[in-house]
Amino acid sequence: MASPTVSSKKRISTSKQKASKKPHPLASGSLSPVDMQSQLKDSHCPVSSYLKVHKLSPLFTLSGLELFEEAVRLFYTNLRISPDSGELETLVLRNCIIVNELLFEDVFGTNFPGVISYMNGTLPEDFEVSLEGAKRAVAEPDSDSSCFGPLSLCFKNRILAHIVATTLISRIGSLSNISTRDVYILYCLLRKYCVVWFKEYMWESAEDTNASASLPYGLLISRILVDLSMFTPIVINASYDFRTFSSMGYVQVKDKWVKKDSFKARAETLKHTIFFADSTAILLQDNDELKTRLLTVERGLETLLDVVEKVFRLQKDTSTNVGKLRIAITGIKDEGISTVHRLIKQVGSLKSGVSSFNNDFAVTV
Template identity: 25%
Template sequence: MIDEVRKGCRIDGSWTTQGYTNIVMALNEAGLSGLKKNNVKNRQKSLKDRWREIHDLFGGLSGTMAKPSAAKWRFNPIRHYDLMEELWSNDRATGSRVRTARDINSPPDMTNFSVNLGENNMNYIPEQPNFEEADDYVPRSPAPQFQSSETPSDTPSNTSSMPSAGSAGTFASRGSKRKGPTMDGIDEQFAMLNTNLQQCVSSMKDGNENASQLVNIARAQATTAQDIAAEIRRRNDLYAEHVHHHRRHASDQYSESDICAMLVELNIQDEQLMDQCYEFLCDHPGRVKQLFGIYFSTRRQMVVFEKNFHARAVLPPKMMHTPFFAGPGFEFQNLLNWQGLQPFLGINLPYYEDLVRVFYTNAKITPVGHLAIEICGKMIHIKEIDWMTIAHLQYDSLRLTPGMIPEELNFDRALALSSMIREDVEGENLKNVGSLKMNDRLLHYTWVHILCPRGSNYAQLLNGDIFMLWLIKNNVRINWPHYIMQHIIKCRDNKMPLPYANLITRILQVYGFDLSNEQAIMLGWNHYFGKKSMTKLNIFQVNDLWQLGRPHHAHEEDDEEDELPAQDVEGGQPKEANPTQRELLTQILFGIQNMNTRIDRVDQRMDRIEDTLSDIRRHQGY
């Protein structure tokens, strides 16, 4: 503490924050770990109380040891009394002669020290003493002296004496000591009052700013409420339109007069274009069904579809070209075949994005574990045994939920990962598939693109990926229909891209849906997992063997187009509509929708501008 006082870390009897910090650090470095600022404060208070007791006790030495409170100090030494006197003596004295530790250690005042170079002498001009302040000087208490019991009672130290003039001066000085703290307290109170007033003014300014923000928020909420009301009106109109057209849904028969009435409602101005649309719809009844909204049977389904699935992305499906991987070096395919996944991995079907979105809109899992879907007013219940018919998958073995790792399997991530990584990258921080062995990387590609498709982070090694690869490599049979259903529900509820598009096509075929009039997307080379995928995975063929990494002596091979596998479409591939007519109808529908949307937005903006102008006029007093 003395060191910090001499450094100036104790000002007007109060420690600075830096002073406390330095004391705590010094104590911790001395081996007293765990001490904090409050411990230092408590210890200082205890020492100061002890010093104050001694200081007041020995302030006058006459008859000191006869006092009962001095008995305990006859044989107990007073440790570090001089240091405590230096540290706290100023707290007990007042007047012009008071000196703090900072004053003691500061250099002397040299303003009255003059040097006469002409006479080669130095004169010290002392300051004139102020005799009026002499009475305020309180001499420092002398060091404690103790009277031994062997000292004769008639010694001068034991004789009582009358108070002298100096004692009277001491009494007067004690009376004047109370004036300093009182004035200091008043100054502190005024300073505190000034601070509180400043805080009050600042709080009033903050209140004004908060009030302005609340007004802006209220205006924004009012605008949002108007937008919500407009959206509700638009959806009600949409629902009324669907109900109007859904009345004919039972027979699915629409006459030419119905088609004409629908086109009139679309308000197509160009008569030639309207005639073309009319002829196109009469020749393609499937398009008429789509326009009349026959996919849904309830208002809730239409609202859910428009809100959550109308613009949801559909993941382009992948299928494995199993004949290519039948060659030597591809052991991962044997693991997949042991799981019974070969028919599922090879589903070679086109997909229908609108039907995929409708499928996810109405998909749910029943309490007994069946996958239930309603499409075009027809209910589908996929039971356990139906998965064999759909994709030759058995509904048995280990049931897993995406993202969950059962504790009873004793899965060790580090041990499982060490069996998959290459030897040249062992010991590194592995976060992507670039460090995997060739067959493990091919197995991971199959997992993230076909078995459990996701929309991004294909090259990232997730804990769930490592766990599932570990199960497959250890021939742990998995209940794949259960896992696929859980993944479908997960993607549906978490606004993820929609997977299993070709599997959904297979389900619709099995349950007798007519897809001949739907707009199909045929599978191309980018949908196949085969020879052309090897280059993306950094796998190359050298001397008729496939290996990971391009050798230095390898040359670019001719990128020849292999024969595209024929797609398995019952009843032949879907017939595509006349591109010109289809484009015309699509442009008409989307153009009208976009125009109505833009008109609504313009109206809303004009309303907001008018409201803002009204507020401005009202504030200006017009």
């Protein structure tokens, strides 16, 4: 094969340069920077000036991020407490979205046991709660703060913490622990304090522009934005069901959610109790059967003695050997009956002891 000429190399180089200057197409569902700026002008909070002051405008020039990342950033940017309803709300493409339990029920098929408290009011100027104080406030009463984790929370707080960790804040990593930020935000939600979201979210997003790392839970927010006509629908199955609650460390027992660890402990105790009760019942049954058999042996010996005595009466004076046999049989009878009575007494004592122990154990349980 002939090598390309110098002129052909120049043409290839020139074409590559022209191609590199062409604008790259945006990913499906993305907004251009122009569209973003026009959207910001109609926002109900001063986002444009906020971006300029904190030099975060370059965030909205990023392109090629999947799952409507720019719109997801708008979702976070415009997140605020409604002055009218006191609920958490946001504005995306002129659509007001109320972030409450009804939203999660409608979009994710999520049903909550009772009312989930969201933010209301304002953050006090001297917010001085310590991390330990926040942990005590969000944890279940009497929980061990030295090994604080998801299972330290009561069931309703655990659901809210799960929402915080997966939907309201960007989170990378396992849900098997609760970060310091999770604790503070959960504390604010439960105390109905207003949380200033924007700056922290945007700075974190600016640190890593990788699509897989930037707002990793933008997928859930994108699901909220599916109904907006500008976006292509994405089929996402995200619901709070038995599997979700199980991943939080809970299990349902008689229509009530309890921690897996405590349920396992109770189940093991119940298992041992049932096993012990069954074993005791079997032992008592065996003892009764043994006692019955011994009584049968006793009656058999008595019957044998009666038969021998009849023989003795018929042959009373015929032989000296018969007299000796009678004496021997009488001794066997007495010894056999004595042995049977002794065994019956021992079995009765054993049965009484087992019954007493079983009653004491049942009272203790």
